[in-house]
Amino acid sequence: MIEDFPFYLSLIVTIVLLVMLANKIKVAYPVLLVVAGLLISFIPGTPRMHIDPELIFVIFLPPLLYEAAWAISWKELWKWRRIIGSFAFVVVFLTAITVAFVANYFIPGFSLALGFLLGGIVSPPDAVSASAILKFVKVPKRMSSILEGESLLNDASSLIILRFALIAVATGQFIWYEAALSFSWMVIGGVGIGLLIAWLFMKGQKILPTDANMDTVLTIVAPYVMYIAAEEVHSSGVLAVVSGGLLLSNNRHRFLSTSSRLRGVNVWESLVFVLNGLVFLLIGLDLPEITSGLEGVSLTDAIGYGLLITAVLVGVRILSAYGAVVVTLIARNYINVADTRNPGLRTPLVLGWTGMRGVVSLAAALSIPTHLYEGGPDFPQRNLILFITFIVILTTLVVQGLTLPYMIRKVNLPAYDDYLSEEEVEEQIRREMARHTIQYIMDNHNSVYERSSFLQQVHEKWKTKIEEEPEVKISSDVKTVYLDILNEQRVWLLEQNHKNKDFDEDIIRRHLLKIDLEEERLLLNH
Structure with missing residues (x-):
């Protein structure tokens, strides 16, 4: 490990240079980082990268989710709660089901359970990519709020699907009432644990004689405590971090001093910058390991399967965006909705095109065990699922990431009057x-x-x-x-x-x- 330290140090420098280049040429930095990682992986002598899924889920995911929860507006999250909830849960589930049937029909050796597993892995869009792209184009506030809110929750729903699908593949059966009880505990337990731990941190920092440095350290520790505590009792660590982060964010002026707030912002901006850069660079660097395990299927066929699943994901998201408009227009006759106006055909199209996938999908695929059970047979189609996931991430990041700014400028989104100027x-x-x-x-x-x-x-x-x-x-x-x-x-x-x-x-x-x-x-x- 120590002999590769200069290489890892050079990755940090590479990230800084690539982000500078991305800002210069007006391209979202996740696109450049993934492509750069891919190119670096082909350089002779480059250390073979192995992404441990626990590294992503435990080290990277909690602080990234926590920072997003601090940045988002609770007022916006609540205002658009219905469409955010539908995209974060309903659309993710519908996407996983659609991928399951398509994979079962077109990919040899894929059962519905394996297809559902693949669907759960690739269904959640990555918010970091979308937010990085939206920095270069002007979009209505409502769209950025919906994308940010969706990103806080869709990882939780996809990881819940992943857990149930793994059980179905390993046991060959799916007991719906056990799944419903488990799902309920994951949601309720995750939210409850996150709120409880956040409340304890908030009271502790308010009562104890902490200073700005101590407060900043505690804000870094908090998301890890929330995530690990929730996962230990088999509830959702993602929802624990999100709910706890939202509670602390909305009470930051009650328990943090002015110095703690100002210094904490600087620390968190630097931390998140490095973490985001590393995860996207690691996606590209991991390609040799992914392709080395690809057996029993030609590279051409595997790429074709990946592109097929990508097309399904894009199509389902666009259709879901239009479906959400139809449901809202009908529901406004019976309940209060955030906006009763018809958004037209352009806004749902742009919203549907923002479904870039990211590192959570890759980490979820890597978390698939190599064997069905200890000492048992190999997990079926594991390597192909990994490769398809990589193709989905690469294709959506590069194709959608590069074309989204052009699409936003061309469709000329309406100027909504949600807020005063x-x-x-x-x-x-x-x-x-x-x-x-x-x-x-x-x-x-x-x-x-x-x-x-x-x-x-x-x-x-x-x-x-x-x-x-x-x-x-x-x-x-x-x-x-x-x-x-x-x-x-x-x-x-x-x-x-x-x-x-x-x-x-x-x-x-x-x-x-x-x-x-x-x-x-x-x-x-x-």
């Missing part, structure tokens, strides 16, 4: 927060205000919206008042985000960050 929200927040702040000073700190030039200057700044002013030395009691004012602004912003559905939460978060930075500046300079 960014300029309107910014102006409204500045004006109303200034008015609220001035009133708060007059009502609660008038005596200190009368004798403090600093607070008078702050008052004047908010009154006239002047952003630059000379530095003024302030006393400890004035600093206490100013910190209280900043906290009041923070509370007001959080209330506005909760009450005003026309506000994009990303803008609210930017203003909260400004308050954190102002508070940090005050603590450091005075």
Whole structure:
């Protein structure tokens, strides 16, 4: 292992260079990383890579899911909960069933159970790829919210399918009521364990005398504790991390200090950057190991099977996107839906084309045991499933990843009015927060205000919206008042985000960050 350390170090440098190149040429970096890994694997002397599925599931997956849960808006997740839930659970299940029948009919030696196993592996789209691509094109906020929300949950549903399919292949039978009970426990247990552990971390960090470094370390430890605890009792580790991450994210201003929030953001951005880069590079590097186990079927036929399954996945997702529109248009007559308007034909097409697959699918395929049971016969079609999965990942990343920006620009998505424009929200927040702040000073700190030039200057700044002013030395009691004012602004912003559905939460978060930075500046300079 130690002799290959320079090689692994060079991979980190390669990731940085490739992401720089991707930003330069306006291509999603997962595409370049997978292709680069594929090319590197053909260089003579390159160490043979072996991806341990536990490495992905235990080391990589929890922090990536946790970071995504912190980044997503709970308001958006709840607003689009029906379509997110349908894509994350119903569409994943329908995709797995469709793949099962197609594989059983077209691929020799594939039973329905094996086809269902393959379907569970390749059914969940990868959110990292889609979000990386969407950075280069402008899409409606609703679409990015749906894709982000779906990505938080679809891994859990696909891994649940994988677990049931493995049992069906090994035993030759499927007992539906046992599967239903197991599914219920995986969902309820996973969510419950995640919320419980998140609550314990939240209370611990609020009560114990931690500092910014300790808080950051605890945020890194938390997703691993949630995932491992849930998996130990055979519930869903993915749902545990997602539910726990959402709870902590929505309470971050209650138990984390300003310094902890600011420093934690920097650490997490770097950590996720490296983890995402490594997993996509490893996909390409793992090709020699995947092809070396391919026996009993020609390479041409195996590629053909992979392309067939890819076409099925793309077709099912596009049809599901249109089906979701039809169901919504019917359901709006009986229940309240997020949007009663007809989105037309273009939006579902783009949503359906965003189904790039990623490293979770490859890790799931690699997790298939080599034998049906200990000392038993080889697991049927394991190597072919691995190869098909690789072809699906490579094809969707390269083909859909490169064409999605072009498609988005060509279809000219409608301009939905889900939110006020960014300029309107910014102006409204500045004006109303200034008015609220001035009133708060007059009502609660008038005596200190009368004798403090600093607070008078702050008052004047908010009154006239002047952003630059000379530095003024302030006393400890004035600093206490100013910190209280900043906290009041923070509370007001959080209330506005909760009450005003026309506000994009990303803008609210930017203003909260400004308050954190102002508070940090005050603590450091005075």
